[in-house]
Amino acid sequence: MFSRTLLCLALSLTAAPLLADTVWLKNGDRLSGQIKFFDGGKLLLQTDYGGAIALDWRKVATLESDRELLIKEDAQVGERAKSLHAAEPGKVVLANGEAPRTIELASIRQIMKPKPLVEDWTWRGNIDAALDYKRAESDTDDYDVDLKTQARHGLWRHNGEAGYNREYQDGVVATDNWNAEYALDRFLDEHWFWQGRLEYKHDQLEELARQRTVGSGPGYQFWDNQLGAFSVAGLLNRSDYRYADGDEDDFYALGAKWDYNRYLIGRSVELFSSGELGKPLTNVAEYTLDAEAGLRYKMTDWASLNMKAEKDLVSGSQGDVDETHYSLGFGVGW
Incomplete structure (x- = not known):
């Protein structure tokens, strides 16, 4: 029974x-x-x-x-x-x-879906890693790791980025740099927000060894949903440059930032681009550009393949920088 x-x-x-x-x-x-x-x-x-x-x-x-x-x-x-x-x-x-x-x-x-403790907390991001090994007349080993994450609660949005790149040529270090950035957005209405940001870059080999930037200014969010996001911001920045020979420069600059991503083909493919174009208010440099653009293909809900191009340019300064980096790698997203 x-x-x-x-x-x-x-x-x-x-x-x-x-x-x-x-x-x-x-x-x-x-x-x-x-x-x-x-x-x-x-x-x-x-x-x-x-x-x-x-x-x-x-x-x-x-x-x-x-x-x-x-x-x-x-x-x-x-x-x-x-x-x-x-x-x-x-x-x-x-x-x-x-x-x-x-x-x-x-x-x-x-x-x-409500979250524990903070009900409307949303958090997303991705970590991309690329390894490139070349064995020929000149052996090259290149390691590149990038983190980008964003969290929002109510009228506040937190943005974080970090990256590390190291390259060996015939066993000798040819590239060794890292960067980190944090930005806090306070939304004034559905689209307008005010941003404050702090960025730091450090290079062990280039003449321009350190870049530190603090800035603030208004921004506009065109859209932000499950199919992608696009925002721009205009900032007044205070930058400090330190060179390998010990010299220093500090100056104010105007900057224009953008952050774009768009999902296609049922969210299996993502196009993305972000960066900042700056114009110093003194003759320290003519202009600066720090940008990236790429494509990400999702293999599963959390794993993806990515390819991207990164450009770091400082024109007209004591230690000119003109670097372009291409990478193909594996990523984890959430």
Whole structure:
């Protein structure tokens, strides 16, 4: 009798459908999957039949979910809904026990899975590593590691970057440098923000041995969603240069920064570019450029292959720098 009861229970659990979220579109289509994220006018629905599908929020009639989700109607305050229930077109019901609440879809700015402690904390980034070995008349070993990460909570966004490059030619060190940067953004509204940043570069071999920059200025976020992001910033920077012979320069400069990435082919391919173009306000240098551009192909949810080109240029200074670096490597993202 007991074994028969267990068998019936097992069959009922096997027959029960897996819980899934449902999205109804205004054209009458009905899609099932798992709601991953909504931001910037795009609802990302993970499906087992088409992978990750980005839906235009304006085309969504209503939706439902049995999972707990964080619903944000403004940039700071969010409501944890135990589940979402379908409503009339253009609306959704937030179910929180005894007091369900119906809201307009147009009023929702973000939907995400709530995080412990800090509910609307989002964190993403990637680490790219490239190794290049050449054995010929001149043997070359090149090691390159880059980290880029970004975290956001409410109106604040933290941006961090770090990189290390070391190259040997016939056993002799030909390149040895590293850099680190931290920038903090405070959003004033949906698009405008104010940025403060600190950057440090150190080179063991070049004439320009150290670059330190502190800057601040306004920025504009064109978009930031699951399909990519694009922002620009104009900064007033204070830079300090230290040369290998002990000389130093310090000056103010105007800088224009950009940060762009775009996902294609179901988020399996990512195009990215970032950098800064600077113009010193004195005759220390004519201009500076620190930029990168590349392509990243995702093999799994966390692993990717990447290829990129990096340019570091300081023109017209005591220790001119003109370096271009190409790399092909493996990356880890989150």
